[in-house]
Amino acid sequence: MIRSILGVLPEAGQIINLCAAIMLLLGFSMLAQRRILTLINLFLLQGIVLFVSILTVALSTGQNHLLWSAIITLALKVVALPWILHRLIRRLSVKWDVETLLNIPATMLVGIMLVIVAFNVATPISELSGTVLRSTIGIALACVLLSFLMMITRSKAVPQVIAFLAMENGLFFAATSATYGMPMVVELGIALDVMIGMVIFGVFFFQIRQQFDSLDIRQMERAREE
Amino acid sequence: MIEFGLVLGIPFLAALLLAVCGHSRRAPEINALCSLLTLAGAALLTVRVIGQGPLVLFEDHFFVDPLNVFLIALTALVGFTTALFSRPYMRVEQEYGRVSPNRMRLYHSMFQMFMCTMLVALSTNNLGILWVAMEAATLTTVLLVALYRTPASLEAAWKYFILCGVGIAQALFGTILIYFAAERVLGSEGGALLWTQLDAVKSDLEPTVLSLAFVFLFVGYGTKTGLVPLHNWLPDAHAEGPTPISAVLSGLLLNVALYAIIRCKVLVDGALENSFASNLMMAFGLLTVVVPAFYLSRQKDIKRLFGYSSIEHMGLITFAFGMGGPVANMAGLLHMTVHSLTKSAIFFAVGHAAQMAHTQVIDDIKGLLKVSPTVGWGLMLGALAILGMPPFGVFTSEFLILTTAIKHYPWATPVLLAALGVAFAAIFGKVQAMVFGRPVIKPLPYDPAPFPVFLHLGLVLMLGLWVPPYLAEWYRQAAKFIG
């Protein structure tokens, strides 16, 4: 059963809804963003919002393992990953990401349609949840889809990875806010995977640049059926 | 308990050990030995589960039931034979200067780690841990696919990583949705992600949520299974990685991903009480059978060719499970077994052939039968087996699948027939050209490893003519269990 959280922290519902809205907004701004540094910063912001929302849920429901989740989020998404990314782009000296495969206004239009779809899909679920947090699932789904769209439209490796990480953020948000947290084991595992994945990404960036002289993934279209 | 510890513990410890000494001269033997121990553990575990029924361990987070115990055994077996095969194979690669000692260390360590993740994925009861293990399996194999660090292998690994990463993220969303639905029934302490518990209450789960969850899980794990149109990573990854890895990717990883889908399907079927999941699986299965068949004829790279063939077979299995019913489910399980055995055997043979010819280009490999009869016959018989020629076991499952299909879904059979025909024409034509003819290639510096190839083919042959009673019993139980 879902425990009512309003008794412990009356504003918790509002806070989480607010966080959800900010997540969506950040998702959109990432979609529209061309500059890679700003992208990383937006990702950092998303991490913070995620942290706040998890913390809120943790405090309001008193689930201790969610506190751990919050701490992991803080460590990983706010501190570690942005730091690694910053270091990476400095080492690889990529600053700009001017090219997208689809122009920005069109991307935004598609994004809005995605949000509509996501909300529509989530409606039956939200109606079930019976809490004030009914919109979070929809928003989390929208975030995931927006990040997905961003992965499709970016032509450089680093933004693609950032989009991938943003997608994880959306998933985390869904996991914590809509369901009040997955079991601890799972969250730890997920976090570990993200961490290792990031390391591998890092290794890859260097390898790719060494082999292809660029991080433009359009170079990597050789394996195809011609 | 001890057996189970062996099964999970040995690969993990071996991974750590080989991370230290994986570059030494005896590392391939250590690798094989550890795999053998794992296999022994798996065998003991199987005996025990057959004798004493399902096993639940580690606070319900792990369990071994009829459905997964044989997959565990199969995984351990193929892992062991692959380790045997990789012994001469990787030595030759080292001789050719394609991998450095450091890379050998990475290879051996990651190989064991990969085995570990797959065994965890198979034996876990927790859908969350299943996800984690699948992701970990992806990560380890990404490193293995990129082992050669050539542009092509990096490209393949990158595509594999991104596509499977994104796919698996969808699966996570699906898992969250299941949790969301289950928590309302089981409560957050009640182990809402534990499959056994979910299975017990599956009819109470909210159908709309579960159908959405299944879509995400299906797309997610389906990417890893290689269902069309989510399959694009698969041929690249198969072609560019070291051949032992192609063998385990095809033979094991795809199975594990499919296993995850089946587990979820059982829940969804219970909750929905309609054929939503079945129809989805049948549709995608059919598509996945047809499309790769048409790719096959244009392949120039031998490993890519068999990569597409794996996709096709995954489609066939998915279709079989989609049809459901005792016969089709049994056929699906049988096909999983024989496909992994046959396909890995083929990759073993292909690996040696490609090493002899110094190329994976089909047109440049000729007259294998003359240069190395074992490799030549292995490849020929393997290809015939995978194409569904009796008396090999692949035929058995295809027989059951096709006869069930024409009985219950006759509209699907022309499609299957066309696909199987086209696939036969393509694969057999290419393999025949490689095996027969006047040789243009030279023998290897190390003896090829015929044992793994012929062990697998022998098992497949046996399954075509005679299914041992306990195995049959397992198939029957598991088939009933899938519903």
Add this chain to the structure above:
Amino acid sequence: MTFTALFTQLFALFLAALLAPALTGWVNQCRAWLQNRSAPPLLMPYYTLHKLFHKEVLLAHNASSLFRAAPYIVFSCMALAAAIVPTLSTDLAFSPAADAIALVGLFSLARVFIALAGMDVGTAFGSLGARREMLIGFLAEPALLMVFFAASLISQSTSLSTIVETLGQREFTIYPSLAFSAVAFAMVALAETARIPVDNPATHLELTMIHEAMILEYSGRHLALIEWAGSLKLFTYFCLGIALFFPVGISLAGTPLSIAQAGFFMTLKLAAGGFLLALVETLSAKMRIFRAPEFLGTAFMLAVLAMLVRLLLETGP
């Protein structure tokens, strides 16, 4: 098999072998008359045979044993064929042994051997003749078979004796199917017996000959046997035509008197037939070899039509 049947059989066989060259002579005589030439004597073929039998055999260097065996086989086949056809009586000892289909088989057995003999020496003309002969054969054979079939649909039997008995006993009714068959049979017979317009028995012009081309290398007794076999074939075809389409007078009882009567009728009919043949040969010109398929194709079609007409128009026996 009664003793009379056996006796009749041997008598018929003997008569056929004896009379066959005379028929050839008669046809040649009629033809000469019609063409305003002075005619050779009626017994000319006998003189020729006698002459050939006494001549020495000259064999080509690479003629094989098959080449030497073929004349005997061909002659025997033709004699057997002549024996099967109920010319005088329907009560023949051989008649159960071979029906119409077997008769066709017998003809083609002879044809195959003579064609093989033609190929044996390995000259340009020999194989040319063999191939043309086989061309005529594969078209004429089914046509002949169809003629028999049309007749056997009336009698519900392929046994020649039964066919002739049925046709001989019936009251006079016009069977359109028989008319078609008769025309078809006549065409087939012309082709099979190497007559104008398909072949010219008298020609030795290289490019037009068919039958003669195959037997170019034969000499002496071999040639005599083949010539005789040719006469027998002509005779047999005449008898067949008579038996199928004009069976009046054939002995059904098998008594010596009726056989003698039948012999008389037969001689008359043969004479008339021979004259008709000469007339046809005189009036028509030899066709190009590749018109022959059309000619025989027409015969084939007519025979098939005869069967269909039989099935459509003439119900009942």
Add this chain to the structure above:
Amino acid sequence: MSILDWILIVIIPGWLLIGIIGIVFPYRPHLIYGLLFPSGAVLGVLLAVCALSGIVAAPQTRVLSLGLPDLPFHLRLDTLSSFFLFLLGAASTGISIYAGGYFRRGKGAIPGLLCLLYHVFLVSMVCVMLTDDGYAFMIAWETMALSSFFLVTSDHRIAEIRRAGYLYLLIAHIGAVGILLSFGLMAGNAGDYTFDAMRRFPEDGIWPAVAFLLALFGFGAKAGILPLHVWLPEAHPAAPSPVSAIMSGVMLKTAIYGLLRVSFDLLHAKYWWWGLLLLLIGLATAVFGVIFSAVQTDMKRLLAYSSIENIGIILTGIGLTLIFKSFALPHLAALALTATLYHCLNHAYFKSLLFLCTGTVLHATGERNLGRLGGLMRSMPRVAWLALVGMLAAAGLPPLNGFVSEWLMLQSFLFTSGLPQGYLHMLLPVSAAAFALVAALSGFAMVKFFGIIFLGQPREENLLHAHDAGRHELLGLLWFAVGCVLLGLFPNLVIAMLDPVTRLLLGSGLREAVAANGWWLLAPISQDRASYSAATFFVSLALFIPFVFVVVRRFFHGNLDLYGNVKRVPAWDCGFPSQTARMQDTAEGFSQPIRRVFSSFLRHTRQHPSPFDTNPVYRGSVEDPFWKWLYQPIVRLVEYGTNIVAFLQHGRIAIYLLYSFITLLALLMLTNG
């Protein structure tokens, strides 16, 4: 021990053991060819004997604990399978003897491997006849295809042979899937694939027809019916001659067995249009086969097309049987079926004989091309005379065996009065005409075959020194030649043997009708309607020929010396002075009339030399029109498909992600809506 036990305990393990011994000692030709193949032949005789006694015995069944969990292998020996086992045993005996001599002189393939594959091939054919459930049948069926494929490609260094093998296995496999689907349709619910369950398949609705058509497709692919025949003229020439012989003589008959089993035994053959379909396909196949056979220039291809023709004839017979059965004319149906089965047996004999002869010629000369053969009658007379027997039988001439079955077939065409279906009534005489045409044309093809190879002058120098067959080979050839004669001379005995088979499938037989006339006179309906006495025929010919010989020699030449001194002179040839071997008709020249007459059927391409050519070369080839009209379009269709799917795999990761994305969205909307 019952007959089935004999086969299961002695023959099958015996052959397998021989094969295994062969593979254990792969390079011991003396052991393999001197001992193993002859012992295989002994087992063949044993099989024939077993099968003969099986024809009159009651059906026997066994269940082996192999196979699928719920479906052990069911075996059953009834009269139908006994008949085909007899055919297999009898034919394999001669071929095994011959193979012992033939392979000894071959090179390339590993002897032990050949031995193994050959005997596995035999065993798999035995199993095809014995199995009584769909699964085991398919296993045996495909093992047969596989082992014969490896035999065909035993000399795989030649690209043409590889191509032939590929085509063969491909069509065999696709056909097998058709059979499999047919079994799937007929199978009982819950996966009961035994033939017993299939016999209970409901008889109305569309599904029996679908099952029948699938089976026809599947078995037709193996038998080589139009338009699935294309593998046959490729695979038969490619295979070593004993293998061609056994493929053509026996393996094609397994397809006939399957078709009979499915259409009569399992589906009960109720609809007349099935018969009509078979009749039309059969006639088309026969006409096509014989025309193409007549224009071939490769001796084994010629025989392969002739096999297509004979399969057409057999199929026509099955079609007639089906028609008669569906109109409840049991006696006629029995007549047609007897003719069909008789022809199966005959074809096995004469075609094996001819293929084996080509094998000997091939070994002696190294040539398959008719344009480079000729005059072998003189250097290899024994083979030539035996080939003559086969050739006469294949041409359907009395008194040999081919004639008897064609005679029976024509009889069954002829007495079809009283068919209620108007069109059918009209069609049958026309079919009879087509059938007669086929029979006559096969004579043309066979004269060409024999005449070009054995008669005339040698077209190449080395043919003069060609060596005759060895002892083993000759024995094998003799086995078939004697068989051809005996099968032709004693039709009543054969028909009495076939009687239980027709009784099983139709409930009626010819035994009484035949027995009424004694052993020497064949009159399947009554003596008034039709009769044929091969023995009389043969005896009169056999007496008359020497009689003529004696008379001629006695009266005109005074001596009876068989090889009497005759004067040898140069050939006359109308007095042309220079004659070379090149001036004879070539294979192409001989078939020129056929090409003229049937020019619209054939795709004939020619290259003429120019008048000024100093070294003129003429090329002509006749191509199978089905390549152009059927197979090439299919290939193009597949290529089109591959181009479309190739577009999917574009190499760009964003596009791949887009696929996932669209799939996800589409499924989400589907679920939602």
